[in-house]
Amino acid sequence: MVTNMDSTTITQANGVGLGYLPLVIMGLYMLMLLGLGLYGFLKAKGTEEDYYLAGRQQGFIVTTLTIMATFFSSAALLGVPGALYKDGVAFVFFALNLPVSGSAVYVLGSRISRMGRAKGYVTPADMLADYYDGSAMVRLLVALLGFLYVVPYVIIQVRAGGHLANQLFPNVPSLTVFGQSFDAFDIGATVLSLVMMVYILVGGMRSVALADVVQGSLLLSGMLIAGLAVVTAFGGVGGYFGAVSKLPPEALSLPGASGRYTPWSLMTVCTFAALASMIQPAQWMRYYAARSTQTLKRSALIFSTLLPICYLFGVMLVGLGARALYPPTIQDGVLTAHPVVGSFDQAVIAVLRNYGAALFGVAGAAIVAVIMMAILAASMSTADSNLHALSAVLTRDVYDRFIRPKAGQSERTWVGRGVIIAATLLALWLVRVGERNQGFAPLRMIIEMMYVAIAFSCQALPATIDVLFVRRGTRAGAVCGMVAGLVTVLFFTPLPTILLGGGAGESVVSTVDYLKKLFDIGFCGFVVNAAVFVLVSAFTKKPDRKRVSEFARIMRGVHRE
Amino acid sequence: MSRKPGTKRRRLAVALSAIFLAAVVLGTGPGIYLVNPDPADPNAAFTFLGLPLLYVWAVFWFFVQAAVVLVAYFTLWDGREHPDPPRPPSARNGD
Numbered sequence: 092m093v094t095n096m097d098s099t100t101i102t103q104a105n106g107v108g109l110g111y112l113p114l115v116i117m118g119l120y121m122l123m124l125l126g127l128g129l130y131g132f133l134k135a136k137g138t139e140e141d142y143y144l145a146g147r148q149q150g151f152i153v154t155t156l157t158i159m160a161t162f163f164s165s166a167a168l169l170g171v172p173g174a175l176y177k178d179g180v181a182f183v184f185f186a187l188n189l190p191v192s193g194s195a196v197y198v199l200g201s202r203i204s205r206m207g208r209a210k211g212y213v214t215p216a217d218m219l220a221d222y223y224d225g226s227a228m229v230r231l232l233v234a235l236l237g238f239l240y241v242v243p244y245v246i247i248q249v250r251a252g253g254h255l256a257n258q259l260f261p262n263v264p265s266l267t268v269f270g271q272s273f274d275a276f277d278i279g280a281t282v283l284s285l286v287m288m289v290y291i292l293v294g295g296m297r298s299v300a301l302a303d304v305v306q307g308s309l310l311l312s313g314m315l316i317a318g319l320a321v322v323t324a325f326g327g328v329g330g331y332f333g334a335v336s337k338l339p340p341e342a343l344s345l346p347g348a349s350g351r352y353t354p355w356s357l358m359t360v361c362t363f364a365a366l367a368s369m370i371q372p373a374q375w376m377r378y379y380a381a382r383s384t385q386t387l388k389r390s391a392l393i394f395s396t397l398l399p400i401c402y403l404f405g406v407m408l409v410g411l412g413a414r415a416l417y418p419p420t421i422q423d424g425v426l427t428a429h430p431v432v433g434s435f436d437q438a439v440i441a442v443l444r445n446y447g448a449a450l451f452g453v454a455g456a457a458i459v460a461v462i463m464m465a466i467l468a469a470s471m472s473t474a475d476s477n478l479h480a481l482s483a484v485l486t487r488d489v490y491d492r493f494i495r496p497k498a499g500q501s502e503r504t505w506v507g508r509g510v511i512i513a514a515t516l517l518a519l520w521l522v523r524v525g526e527r528n529q530g531f532a533p534l535r536m537i538i539e540m541m542y543v544a545i546a547f548s549c550q551a552l553p554a555t556i557d558v559l560f561v562r563r564g565t566r567a568g569a570v571c572g573m574v575a576g577l578v579t580v581l582f583f584t585p586l587p588t589i590l591l592g593g594g595a596g597e598s599v600v601s602t603v604d605y606l607k608k609l610f611d612i613g614f615c616g617f618v619v620n621a622a623v624f625v626l627v628s629a630f631t632k633k634p635d636r637k638r639v640s641e642f643a644r645i646m647r648g649v650h651r652e
Numbered sequence: 653m654s655r656k657p658g659t660k661r662r663r664l665a666v667a668l669s670a671i672f673l674a675a676v677v678l679g680t681g682p683g684i685y686l687v688n689p690d691p692a693d694p695n696a697a698f699t700f701l702g703l704p705l706l707y708v709w710a711v712f713w714f715f716v717q718a719a720v721v722l723v724a725y726f727t728l729w730d731g732r733e734h735p736d737p738p739r740p741p742s743a744r745n746g747d
Contacts, residue, residue, distance in 0.1 A: 180704045180706045180707050181706065183706060183707050183710045184679070184680045184684070184706075184710050186710065186714065187675075187676070187679050187680045187710060187713060187714055187717065188680075190672075190714065190717035190718060190721060191676065191717075193721065194672070194721055194724075197729050201729075329702075332702055332703050332704075333702070335704060336698070336699045336702060336703070336704060338704075340689070340691035340696070340698060341691050343689065343691075343698040343699075343704050343705070343706065344688055344689045344690070344691050344696075344698065344706065345684055345688045345706070354680070354681050354682050354683070354684040354685060354688075355681065355682065357680045357681070357684070358676060358677065358680045358681030358682070361676065361680040362676060362680075388725065388729045391721070391725075391729070392721060392722070392725045395717070395718060395721040396718045396721060396722070399714050399718070403710070403711055403714060411704075411707075
C-alpha cells in the first residue's frame with residue numbers, strides 16, 4: 092500500500108526482480124506462436140481466399156479478439172497510460188472512441204462482409220474499385236491509402252518490440268554474427284519479427300487470427316490486472332481516488348497539463364480517427380473473413396462495451412495512479428517525467444516493476460512478466476495483421492492488376508509471401524540502422540508518417556460511406572475526393588517544409604499547427620475530401636445503374652431481382 | 653391505429669442515433685465545457701463524490717453509449733432480416 096513515503100524509497104522497498112521468468116515465458120510464447128503457424132498450415136486449403144481470409148469462416152470469438160488485437164498497438168498499454176500520466180484526466184475521454192469503433196464493426200462491417208461474401212472481395216480496393224465501374228485509379232488510391240497506413244505501423248511495432256526486449260532483458264550480452272554486433276534490442280526485434288514472419292507465411296490469416304486470440308486475451312487481462320495492481324497499491328478504491336483527486340488542477344481539467352486536449356480535438360479523434368481505424372485494410376479484411384453478419388454483430392457488442400471497461404477501469408487508472416505516485420515536474424519550462432518513470436510512456440512499466448510483483452504475492456513475478464508479455468503481444472498483434480494486409484494489398488491491388496494480370500491464384504499467394512519476407516527484412520534493417528544512427532532520415536520520416544497514418548486511412552471514409560449507404564457518388568468524385576484528402580493530410584507531414592522551404596513552408600506549418608490543436612488531422616482531410624467528392628459527383632457520370640442496384644440489393648440481403 | 657413495424661424500427665433507429673450522437677458531442681466534444689473546471693478558479697470543483705469530475709463525466713457518457721449499443725443489439729441489429737448471401741464459387745472475383 093502506498094503511503095506518503097518518498098517514491099524512490101518505495102521503489103527500493105517493493106521492487107522485485109523478475110529473474111529468468113520473462114525469458115521462460117517469452118520462450119513458451121514464441122513456441123506457441125510457431126505452433127499456431129503450424130496449425131494454420133495444416134488447416135490450409137491452398138487458395139488465396141483461404142490464405143488471406145481463412146476461408147471466410149471465422150467464428151465469433153476469433154473475430155472479436157482478432158479485431159480487438161489488431162486495433163491495439165503497444166500504445167494501448169504504454170501510450171494511453173503514458174498520456175494520462177503526462178496530461179492527467181483530460182485523456183480519459185479518449186476511451187469514448189471505443190464505442191464508436193465497436194459500433195462500426197456492425198454498422199460498416201456487416202455490409203462490407205455481405206458484399207465480400209457475395210462478390211469474393213479480398214481487399215478494400217476490390218470493393219470500392221468494383222463499385223466505381225472497376226476504376227483502376229480508385230483501386231490504386233485506396234491501395235495507396237492502405238499502404239500509407241500499414242507501413243509505418245509495421246515498422247514502429249517492430250521497433251517497439253526491440254525496445255521492450257531491451258527492458259525485459261537488460262543484461263543480455265551482445266552477440267557477434269558475421270562481424271555484426273547484436274544487442275538485446277536487435278535480438279528482440281529480430282526474434283519477434285522472424286517468428287511473426289514465419290507464422291504469417293505458413294498459416295496466413297488463420298494463424299494470424301489465432302495468434303491474435305492469444306495476444307488479445309493477454310492484452311485484455313493485462314489491462315485489467317494493471318488497473319487492479321495500481322488500485323491495490325493505494326490500499327483500495329477509496330485510497331486510489333483520494334490520491335488522484337489531490338492531483339494538481341491542470342491534471343484534473345481540460346486541456347490537460349500540456350495544454351493539448353481541447354474538446355473539439357477529442358471529439359474529432361473519437362469519431363473520425365475511430366472510424367478510420369476500423370476501415371484500415373487489416374480490419375476490413377477481418378469483416379470479409381467473418382463467418383456471418385451475426386458474428387460481427389456479437390463482436391461489435393463485445394468491442395463497444397468490454398473494451399472501454401478495460402480502459403476506463405483498467406489501464407487508464409494506471410496512468411492517473413502513476414501521476415500521483417511519481418509526479419512529473421517542469422524542467423526548463425518542459426513537462427518532464429519523474430526520474431523513476433524515465434519517459435512518459437514507461438508509466439505502466441514503472442508501476443508494475445515497483446508494485447506489481449510485491450502486490451500479487453508468490454505469483455507476483457509471473458503476473459508482472461505476463462503483463463510485460465501483453466505489451467509485447469500488443470506490438471505483435473498489430474504488426475502481424477498489418478503485415479498480412481500489406482501482402483494482400485500489394486498482391487491483389489498492384490501485382491495482380493498492373494504487373495501480372497494473368498497471374499494464377501497460387502502465384503499470387505507466393506508473391507504475397509514474398510512481400511511479407513521483403514517487408515519484414517526491410518523493417519528490421521530500417522529499425523536496426525535507425526537505432527544506431529538517430530539522424531537516419533528514412534526511419535525519422537516513417538516515424539513522422541506514423542502520426543498521420545490514421546489520417547490517411549480516414550481518406551477512404553467518404554467513398555466507403557457512399558458505397559455502403561448513400562450510393563450517389565461518382566468515380567471522378569471518389570478519385571478527386573481521395574486525392575484532395577490525401578494532399579490535405581500531406582500538409583500535416585514535414586513534406587511542405589521540405590518542398591516549399593523558407594517563408595511559404597513556415598506559413599503552412601503555422602496554419603497546420605493551429606488546425607492540429609483544434610481538430611484531428613484525419614478530420615481536416617475528411618472535410619476537404621467529402622466536399623470535393625460531393626461537388627465533383629454532382630457534375631460527373633454516375634456509376635452503372637445495374638451495379639448500383641446490385642450493391643443495394645446485396646446490402647439488403649436480397650440476391651435476386 | 654397501429655403503426656407498421658418498419659416505421660417503429662426506423663423511429664427507434666433515429667432516436668438511438670440521436671442519443672449516440674448527443675453522447676459523442678456532450679461526452680467528448682463541446683459538452684465538456686459544461687463541467688470542465690477552470691484551473692485558475694480557486695473555488696472550482698474538481699471532484700464529484702470524491703472522484704475526479706471529468707472522469708465521472710466520461711464514465712457517464714460511456715454508459716449512455718453502451719446502453720445505446722445494447723438496445724440496438726437487441727432491437728435493430730437483426731441478422732435474420734438480412735440473411736447472408738451465398739459464398740462465391742471462385743476466389744477470384746471482384747473483377
